[in-house]
Amino acid sequence: MARQRGTFVGRRSALGVLAQDRQAGLTVIRGSEGIGKSALAHEFRRELRERGAVVLEIGCGAPAPGWDQFGVTLLLAALREQFELLRADTRLPEAIDRVSRLCSPETYRSPWLRFCLLNALSTLFGRVSVTGRIAVLVEDADRLGDPVLAIAVMRRAGHLVVATCALDSASGQDKLCAVADQVVELGPLTEDETAVLLQRTLHAEPDSVLERVLRQALGPLWGNPAAVLGAVSRLRAEERLVVVHGAMCLRAPASPVALPDRHHLVRALSRFGEVGRDLVLLAAGPAGFAVDQLPVLAAATGRPVPECGGTTDELVALGILDCDASARLRCRVPAVAAALRTDATAEHLSRLHAAMAGQLRDRLGGEGSAVLVEHVVAAGTALLPDPELARRLAAAPPVAGSRTEHLRAMWWHSPDRAAPQAELIRHLIRTTEYDRLGRFAAEATRTGTDSAGLVQLTRAAVLASVHTGEPVDESLCAGEQEESSRTAPLVLLERWTAGVPLSLDALRDCFPEDWLAPVATRPARHTGGERVRSACAVRDLVPLLSAVLGPDYGTPTRGPLAAHHRVRTAFAAGDWTTALSAARELVLRGNADRTADEHVRVLAAEISGWRGEDDRAEAWLLNSSGVTSLPLWRGWVEAGLRAHTDLAGGFEIAWQAYHRHGRTGDVPGKAEILARLVSLALRVEQPHRVHDVAALARHWREESGSAAAEEACLLVGGLADGDDARIGEVVQSARARGEQYKIALLGQPDAVEVAQRIGASRLLSHARSLVADTGAAGAATPDTDLSETHLAILDHIRAGRTNRQIAQALRMSEKTVEKNLTRLFAKAGCRTRYGLAVSALGQAEPVGA
DSSP states (O other): OOOOOTTOOOOHHHHHHHTSOOSSEEEEEEESTTSSHHHHHHHHHHHHHHTTOEEEEEETTSOOOTTOTTOHHHHHHHHHHTHHHHOOOTTHHHHHHHHHHHOSHHHHHOHHHHHHHHHHHHHHHHHOOOSSOEEEEEETGGGSSSHHHHHHHHHHTTOEEEEEEETTSOTHHHHHHHTOSEEEEEOOOOHHHHHHHHHHHHTSEEOHHHHHHHHHHHGGGTTOHHHHHHHHHHHHHTTOEEEETTEEEESSTTSOOOOOTTSHHHHHHHTTHHHHHHHHHHHTSTTOEEGGGHHHHHHHHTOOHHHHHHHHHHHHHHTSEEEOTTSEEEESOHHHHHHHOOHHHHHHHHHHHHHHHHHHHHHHTTOOOHHHHHHHHHHGGGSOOOHHHHHHHHHSOOOTTOHHHHHHHHHHHOSSOHHHHHHHHHHHHHTTOHHHHHHHHHHHHHHOOOHHHHHHHHHHHHHHHHHHOOOOOHHHHSSOOOOHHHHHHHHHHHHHHTTOOOOHHHHHHHSOTTSSSOGGGSOOOOOOOHHHHHHHHTTOOHHHHHHHHGGGOOOOOSSHHHHHHHHHHHHHHTOHHHHHHHHHHHHHHOOSOHHHHHHHHHHHHHHHHHTTOHHHHHHHHHTSOSSOSOHHHHHHHHHHHHHTTOHHHHHHHHHHHHHHHOSSSOOTTHHHHHHHHHHHHHHTTOHHHHHHHHHHHHHHHHHHOOHHHHHHHHHHHHHHHTOHHHHHHHHHHHHHHTOHHHHHHTTOTTHHHHHHHHTOHHHHHHHHHHHHHHTOTTTTGGGTTOOHHHHHHHHHHHTTOOHHHHHHHHTSOHHHHHHHHHHHHHHHTOSSHHHHHTSOTTSSSOOOO
């Protein structure tokens, strides 16, 4: 990668072409709008000035008279601004004065005077001389009326000229490139370069959710520096970016990300007025917008068909819209459509679809049409309820990506809404659209329903509230609530909000088997088990709701409940990047319940500790509430953090926490802290402590008899007695549950490989140590697939050399060095050069600190 300062990233090969030792000639930097032409030219200017050259900058994008086809006014302004640097001969002011006198509209109207002006420019550049090199930087040269003649004068005077021009401009750029000595074509940044640009722009490591949302919003513009910088700038202006424990996170990730109004595509779109806005919004819908519907749009809006067709062609030419093989228009960049969306435009779009549906009904009469159904669905409640439309909706298949809207339209237009209401609620639960479920419950309540329908909507609203953390709409809480079937869900929500533990039976009473469909049509429910009990202990409702609702329940992806569940499952599965991202999301939302919040924080602290990020781990714990609701979990992680530097101290923390909070009962975190106690006792080589911990585990099993106590006793006893069979039985159960972290922690033969995938330096060292101590097969596997190149790079890293020095020594590009380092980081389970240097990769013994 090229030398980087500020937000200049990449472009190593392009910069190398520009930096060739040439005293004169014309180089054209060409690329699409916002691709980084000016940034590359400015980086080259900086390098030239570091070498002692004088750079004359002419910005053709600045305001200038329309008649000035050569950009002489801009040239004169640049000369006067930098006159002190030129150290030219005494006749230069006279040459400047002559050019200034000739620069007028009359000169451009006369061929003879134009010739005189070019001659005066030639004289002027001939008199610009310094002891060092001279370079002329012409930005946006294609904006000049006749860039070739003006730039040719500079080149003939013996100067080095670098001009930038856009690919999507008029024919001026073609003529300029035709006379250039070389043309540097700029394409999008690579994936790695874009990630670096994003991190430099944010001044922090981007959270994975933020990067994913930005990538989806920008679409083909991901890799366009101006688009990335512009989207980040708008998010900052909207106060949607916030740092959470060292990573930049995005508030309201479900809300659209828009490009700023100053972006060239948004500015270009503004030229087309309302017709351009309507076309982009229609094309940004789930199904796009068919070209053959342009006459319908024209009729619905009272516009001429040629205006709609011509605007469509121009929007496609600009790259805002795209036309696929089925002749459907789609918005290429979702962030462009998002820049147009407001509450007013959403209402306008619904009315527009309603008007187009009206036009189609008038044309089609009683005949069916998939296009009509498409607009009826998109119009929503902007159309009055019509049983005939309900019949057509029932007969037509949903358009791809719009089943939710299709079911909602069926509910709206049906004379009997009971069945469509139940089907829509079921669909929203299956697709985890709990925010929409809450809004629908409130909307349906206001439109009126019978007693049974109201009970159903109350249950749906409570389910939505539990998942989103938002209160139930007032319309559902008002009125008579004498029926126990309606008050039970509201009482359950109050108990959940107050922090009271919820049981499987309580949820089953709230959501009986027939609340959405007859019992005969629904599969049998799950009975729960240890998985449900352990989730209930830390207030993760997802496994409980899955057991209660069965196949109707979709695992949530948004909201506090989803974030907590994702932290738990990703932590156990060893996907710690996802776990930390979900933990930040939960902290950022701020509406999780106290137990879930603390549980997430201790897991995030455990991850940070194994990654060697002790300060970040302490920050996760410091931010938890003063009164702990999970004392054993907290003692477990505090003991682990201390044990990274002080094994005996870590054991004492865990021992005291257990005796203070875990002597009796199935306290959450009891199995984890017992496993940590016996592990630390073995490592500090205190046999009596090992037997004490084993006795505690046996006592818990005898007292409780739960599955968790049985497994904890099996593991602790196996570790204490060195019984591989018992340990293997626990590991087998962990594999069945997908608990990769436990496998790495117990030092099984594949522990090193698992720890490498998890990517935590301390965990990898711990796994290697255990595997080496037990002599398990595969202890030497991490280094067996290292290539000669990998070994050479490792040697250079340990010698303290930079990427550039390594590239020069091994005769490869810095980009290749970076790719190899990425692979080595994964193998070593670390994320820093220091971690790689002290790892055991490529050698028999680890390097000392």
